[in-house]
Amino acid sequence: TVDGDRLWRSLMELAEIGAYEDEQTGLRGVRRLALTDADAQGRRKLVSWMEEAGLTVRVDAVGNIYGRRAGTVPDAPPVMIGSHIDSVATAGAFDGCLGVLGGLEIIRTLNERGITTRRPLEIASFSEEEGVRFGTDMLGSAVAAGRIPLEEAHALTDADGLAFGDELARIGFAGPHGVRLDPPPYAYVECHIEQGPLLFRSGTDVGVVTGTQGISWQEIVVHGRAAHAGATPTEMRADAGLVAAGIVRHLRTMVDSGDYGRLRATVGHLTLHPGDTNIVPARADLTVDLRNPDEECMVRAEEHLARHLDRLQETQDGVRITTRRMARTSPVAFDGRLRKIVAREAEALGLTHSPILSGAGHDAQEMAAVCPAVMVFARGEYDGISHSPREYSTAESCTRAINLLAATALTLADE
Amino acid sequence: TVDGDRLWRSLMELAEIGAYEDEQTGLRGVRRLALTDADAQGRRKLVSWMEEAGLTVRVDAVGNIYGRRAGTVPDAPPVMIGSHIDSVATAGAFDGCLGVLGGLEIIRTLNERGITTRRPLEIASFSEEEGVRFGTDMLGSAVAAGRIPLEEAHALTDADGLAFGDELARIGFAGPHGVRLDPPPYAYVECHIEQGPLLFRSGTDVGVVTGTQGISWQEIVVHGRAAHAGATPTEMRADAGLVAAGIVRHLRTMVDSGDYGRLRATVGHLTLHPGDTNIVPARADLTVDLRNPDEECMVRAEEHLARHLDRLQETQDGVRITTRRMARTSPVAFDGRLRKIVAREAEALGLTHSPILSGAGHDAQEMAAVCPAVMVFARGEYDGISHSPREYSTAESCTRAINLLAATALTLADE
Ligand SMILES: NC(=O)NCCC(=O)O
Ligand SMILES: NC(=O)NCCC(=O)O
Numbered sequence: 001t002v003d004g005d006r007l008w009r010s011l012m013e014l015a016e017i018g019a020y021e022d023e024q025t026g027l028r029g030v031r032r033l034a035l036t037d038a039d040a041q042g043r044r045k046l047v048s049w050m051e052e053a054g055l056t057v058r059v060d061a062v063g064n065i066y067g068r069r070a071g072t073v074p075d076a077p078p079v080m081i082g083s084h085i086d087s088v089a090t091a092g093a094f095d096g097c098l099g100v101l102g103g104l105e106i107i108r109t110l111n112e113r114g115i116t117t118r119r120p121l122e123i124a125s126f127s128e129e130e131g132v133r134f135g136t137d138m139l140g141s142a143v144a145a146g147r148i149p150l151e152e153a154h155a156l157t158d159a160d161g162l163a164f165g166d167e168l169a170r171i172g173f174a175g176p177h178g179v180r181l182d183p184p185p186y187a188y189v190e191c192h193i194e195q196g197p198l199l200f201r202s203g204t205d206v207g208v209v210t211g212t213q214g215i216s217w218q219e220i221v222v223h224g225r226a227a228h229a230g231a232t233p234t235e236m237r238a239d240a241g242l243v244a245a246g247i248v249r250h251l252r253t254m255v256d257s258g259d260y261g262r263l264r265a266t267v268g269h270l271t272l273h274p275g276d277t278n279i280v281p282a283r284a285d286l287t288v289d290l291r292n293p294d295e296e297c298m299v300r301a302e303e304h305l306a307r308h309l310d311r312l313q314e315t316q317d318g319v320r321i322t323t324r325r326m327a328r329t330s331p332v333a334f335d336g337r338l339r340k341i342v343a344r345e346a347e348a349l350g351l352t353h354s355p356i357l358s359g360a361g362h363d364a365q366e367m368a369a370v371c372p373a374v375m376v377f378a379r380g381e382y383d384g385i386s387h388s389p390r391e392y393s394t395a396e397s398c399t400r401a402i403n404l405l406a407a408t409a410l411t412l413a414d415e
Numbered sequence: 416t417v418d419g420d421r422l423w424r425s426l427m428e429l430a431e432i433g434a435y436e437d438e439q440t441g442l443r444g445v446r447r448l449a450l451t452d453a454d455a456q457g458r459r460k461l462v463s464w465m466e467e468a469g470l471t472v473r474v475d476a477v478g479n480i481y482g483r484r485a486g487t488v489p490d491a492p493p494v495m496i497g498s499h500i501d502s503v504a505t506a507g508a509f510d511g512c513l514g515v516l517g518g519l520e521i522i523r524t525l526n527e528r529g530i531t532t533r534r535p536l537e538i539a540s541f542s543e544e545e546g547v548r549f550g551t552d553m554l555g556s557a558v559a560a561g562r563i564p565l566e567e568a569h570a571l572t573d574a575d576g577l578a579f580g581d582e583l584a585r586i587g588f589a590g591p592h593g594v595r596l597d598p599p600p601y602a603y604v605e606c607h608i609e610q611g612p613l614l615f616r617s618g619t620d621v622g623v624v625t626g627t628q629g630i631s632w633q634e635i636v637v638h639g640r641a642a643h644a645g646a647t648p649t650e651m652r653a654d655a656g657l658v659a660a661g662i663v664r665h666l667r668t669m670v671d672s673g674d675y676g677r678l679r680a681t682v683g684h685l686t687l688h689p690g691d692t693n694i695v696p697a698r699a700d701l702t703v704d705l706r707n708p709d710e711e712c713m714v715r716a717e718e719h720l721a722r723h724l725d726r727l728q729e730t731q732d733g734v735r736i737t738t739r740r741m742a743r744t745s746p747v748a749f750d751g752r753l754r755k756i757v758a759r760e761a762e763a764l765g766l767t768h769s770p771i772l773s774g775a776g777h778d779a780q781e782m783a784a785v786c787p788a789v790m791v792f793a794r795g796e797y798d799g800i801s802h803s804p805r806e807y808s809t810a811e812s813c814t815r816a817i818n819l820l821a822a823t824a825l826t827l828a829d830e
Binding site: 223228234236239241248256264267279283359361386388 | 439661664681682693702
């Protein structure tokens with residue numbers, strides 16, 4: 001079993017990089033968006049920890065960081081333990097970091113005990129998993145798995161028009177190594193906080209993740225007509241903000257209708273232009289985040305939304321609507337054999353466990369395209385709230401999940 | 416009659432200051448928000464024009480610029496001709512500028528013809544009429560008229576937290592003169608583009624403005640709870656953006672209900688925090704602009720909205736709503752005698768005219784508290800659209816309205 005105190009100290013130390021005071025909650029949160037200076041500082045800290053642990057570090061052309069510990073069979077494909085250290089704008093200390101630092105803690109423990117494995121172990125920290133800066137989530141792992149071409153990733157821009165490729169070079173993490181994993185890993189394992197309420201509410205120690213939902217992200221731009229708020233008769237307006245508000249509400253009625261299975265829908269971003277008190281908005285920019293564990297339901301929801309937008313455009317004078325795809329993944333089921341191994345190791349460790357579908361997207365779902373993959377969920381506090389400074393998991397929950405990750409990785413590494 | 420070409424050239428020259436290319440319309444617009452560098456440049460241009468026209472210029476402590484032409488009765492209270500040169504973010508060349516540069520053109524014409532008046536004529540250019548930068552419209556004229564204390568105006572801040580007083584000093588227009596007009600003007604006259612469709616649709620030359628509507632501006636902040644867009648069950652969310660969208664839609668149902676007279680409602684500004692694709696919004700900031708020609712209807716609309724917000728807060732778990740008053744004016748009726756003079760002068764000039772209620776707020780409604788005031792509306796093109804780069808008025812429409820303003824001002828100045 002790993003050193004839970006050391007793991008916790010590393011988590012807290014990394015959380016200082018990009019720490020901010022959250023006005024609303026009064027809590028100390030983490031803001032370490034991909035390829036910002038804070039992310040660069042976090043990456044340098046991780047690399048130094050990897051090197052201290054004796055790992056051979058390489059950085060690839062999309063900024064993914066890998067740290068390898070040799071096995072006794074030198075050319076055997078490695079068991080990869082990965083996740084990410086970039087964060088959303090209002091994050092806690094655990095999302096992603098637990099998986100990467102948990103992997104590091106496993107290496108430190110093996111080093112201390114002088115334990116060797118047949119296969120190499122490789123810690124992976126993937127770029128822009130959150131997708132909040134450049135608009136596509138699981139970006140680094142999707143490039144490594146071959147789903148998204150490197151050039152496409154490099155060309156993505158943030159809200160200020162800065163390109164991923166330029167920002168990666170700027171922070172010194174445009175590495176010399178190729179992005180494809182060749183040979184692919186023997187297996188990929190990832191530990192993550194649940195980010196949902198199930199383990200917390202049921203008091204279960206750990207989750208054995210069965211798979212991930214589909215994710216559909218798009219940007220919608222509603223074009224209307226700027227006009228004077230006082231002098232323009234209501235019937236002469238083409239109010240982009242009013243149309244956008246209708247879209248936000250309509251998404252919720254889609255969810256509530258039950259017609260699209262277990263659909264979740266979120267508008268996380270919405271701005272009006274020019275954004276002045278006395279101007280009818282000329283334009284509204286919003287993002288739509290749809291989630292669905294069922295691909296067929298997801299496609300129907302997307303089609304319904306597209307038709308709804310068409311209808312708005314046709315029936316509302318002066319309104320034009322454009323959409324842009326940001327990200328799209330289908331549901332992924334994790335490897336059955338690996339899930340059985342995780343469940344068996346949980347039993348062996350005396351942990352209560354249950355199968356659980358992930359609500360969030362994870363690097364593991366990208367890796368699942370190139371090798372058997374599986375995930376372990378650590379229990380979160382406060383109904384598992386995440387993407388919020390309220391996000392919290394106890395040292396005990398973290399340690400339990402990393403012990404299970406270690407047992408699973410070691411079993412696989414000796415196969 | 417004034418020199419319409421010279422008036423047009425001045426309008427177009429001023430419109431170059433703060434000019435921008437509007438992406439959406441492909442038009443060249445004006446962006447000269449109060450107390451920005453562009454506004455400072457526009458102010459310097461205006462002062463130099465005033466000085467060239469022989470006016471005695473003074474700037475007061477709220478940044479209002481006055482240029483006086485002496486009358487033959489030296490101590491007589493002046494006839495004031497005013498408006499503003501600050502603009503919204505997506506403006507045209509006419510809103511405010513026509514009134515100020517029209518006044519200047521009247522002075523130029525009188526100088527050329529060697530015409531003197533009994534009373535002094537005073538051109539006024541008021542600060543922050545639009546209210547879009549510091550949140551309160553008609554700010555400079557409201558301070559001059561004594562409705563808003565100078566200290567309160569100085570303390571107002573913009574979105575970046577910059578204070579009006581500091582910005583005024585920065586651009587060099589914190590003048591040495593007291594803000595109160597003592598003695599008050601003998602009369603106040605203002606020419607403005609209509610900013611509405613009535614003159615355009617009826618083909619009427621000019622409007623004789625009967626008064627202005629009430630204006631109610633407030634900022635609403637909806638506090639919810641940041642949460643993961645993928646992992647958070649719908650029923651566990653406190654989605655500030657969804658609540659805000661409901662407020663936007665509710666305002667429109669209030670307008671459509673007819674229960675609040677001729678209410679107009681606009682949400683011109685709405686932002687979500689943190690504003691990331693995969694985060695349920697923790698907070699939404701929005702502005703509400705209500706207009707009503709009837710004070711009793713306005714009060715009922717405000718009360719209904721307040722109750723609606725209370726109810727949302729009570730019924731939606733985890734949602735808290737706060738409001739902040741930004742600006743509030745009651746409907747104002749312009750002086751009956753002055754309106755008759757305007758109508759008579761319109762007849763004398765052979766202009767078709769009709770009485771018209773202003774949809775927008777104007778400096779004249781503040782001046783109406785200290786002296787008899789009246790307004791002339793110039794016809795706008797394209798249904799009078801304003802607060803948009805589409806805003807346009809022909810040289811003929813502008814010249815006609817300024818000729819009427821001149822005749823009115825001269826009549827009053829010789830009383
Ligand atoms: N785990 C996590 O927060 N991933 C980000 C991608 C998503 O929005 O699901
Ligand atoms: N005329 C004008 O645009 N005034 C600004 C104040 C308002 O919003 O009515």
